[in-house]
Amino acid sequence: MTKLSVNINKIATLRNSRGGNVPNLLKFAEDIERFGGQGITIHPRPDERHIKYQDARDLVSVVKTEFNIEGNPIQSFIDLVLETKPTQVTLVPDAIDALTSNAGWDTIKHQSFLQEVVQEFQQNGIRTSIFIGTDLKLVEAAAKTGSDRIELYTEDFAAQFNIGNKEAIKPYTTAAVLAHTLGLGINAGHDLSLDNIQFFKENIPNLAEVSIGHSLIVESLYLGIENVVNMYLHRLQ
Ligand SMILES: CC(=O)[C@@H](O)[C@H](O)COP(=O)(O)O
Numbered sequence: 001m002t003k004l005s006v007n008i009n010k011i012a013t014l015r016n017s018r019g020g021n022v023p024n025l026l027k028f029a030e031d032i033e034r035f036g037g038q039g040i041t042i043h044p045r046p047d048e049r050h051i052k053y054q055d056a057r058d059l060v061s062v063v064k065t066e067f068n069i070e071g072n073p074i075q076s077f078i079d080l081v082l083e084t085k086p087t088q089v090t091l092v093p094d095a096i097d098a099l100t101s102n103a104g105w106d107t108i109k110h111q112s113f114l115q116e117v118v119q120e121f122q123q124n125g126i127r128t129s130i131f132i133g134t135d136l137k138l139v140e141a142a143a144k145t146g147s148d149r150i151e152l153y154t155e156d157f158a159a160q161f162n163i164g165n166k167e168a169i170k171p172y173t174t175a176a177v178l179a180h181t182l183g184l185g186i187n188a189g190h191d192l193s194l195d196n197i198q199f200f201k202e203n204i205p206n207l208a209e210v211s212i213g214h215s216l217i218v219e220s221l222y223l224g225i226e227n228v229v230n231m232y233l234h235r236l237q
């Protein structure tokens with residue numbers, strides 16, 4: 001079964017735009033789970049442009065499904081994750097000022113660092129996932145870090161699918177087959193949407209989780225959040 005983890009960064013963006021607590025992030029997370037969402041994902045960036053570190057502390061007692069915290073493992077992020085102990089941590093090599101996540105890890109170059117970070121989180125009972133592309137040598141190196149899972153960075157797939165190039169799925173399928181062979185769990189995310197999710201799911205064996213935020217929230221502006229969550233769940237069956 002592929003779990004749907006809803007990334008609520010953009011709800012925090014809307015909340016922060018007026019400086020108050022509307023929309024209420026905690027209530028939104030509870031409602032997502034009530035509608036059938038199987039996980040909540042947040043990505044607290046160092047500038048706290050949307051998700052604040054305090055949101056992570058508040059959400060950990062609210063989220064009853066799976067709680068996934070994504071981010072670049074700078075010390076403040078590591079400390080936050082060890083403090084809150086989510087279900088899963090996803091390591092993302094974002095530059096501090098990145099507009100959004102725009103690259104996966106070079107798991108060869110950063111092998112020893114990733115091994116240390118992965119081990120520290122696992123010793124605290126936190127499942128680990130490493131955000132990477134489809135380069136097979138980097139998938140192999142991701143397995144050598146000892147990480148539980150990888151998260152396939154799907155922006156390239158989404159962009160190519162959008163212009164009708166379905167061949168773009170092939171590197172993701174190949175990477176997923178290798179990852180499974182190496183004992184890695186397989187997550188995926190970035191720019192997945194109602195348009196591309198079913199085709200992606202059909203072509204990625206052993207897909208454990210997709211984390212979706214931006215498109216899902218935009219689609220919900222037109223179709224309603226409860227309806228959209230269930231549309232994703234139906235397409236992920
Ligand atoms: C790693 C990933 O693809 C998502 O966490 C994405 O970075 C969302 O971050 P923003 O909502 O800040 O774009």
Ligand SMILES: NCC(=O)COP(=O)(O)O
Pocket residue numbers: 007041070151188189190191192211212213214215216
């Ligand atoms: N890991 C991907 C994620 O959490 C959401 O990415 P996006 O759907 O906002 O592009």
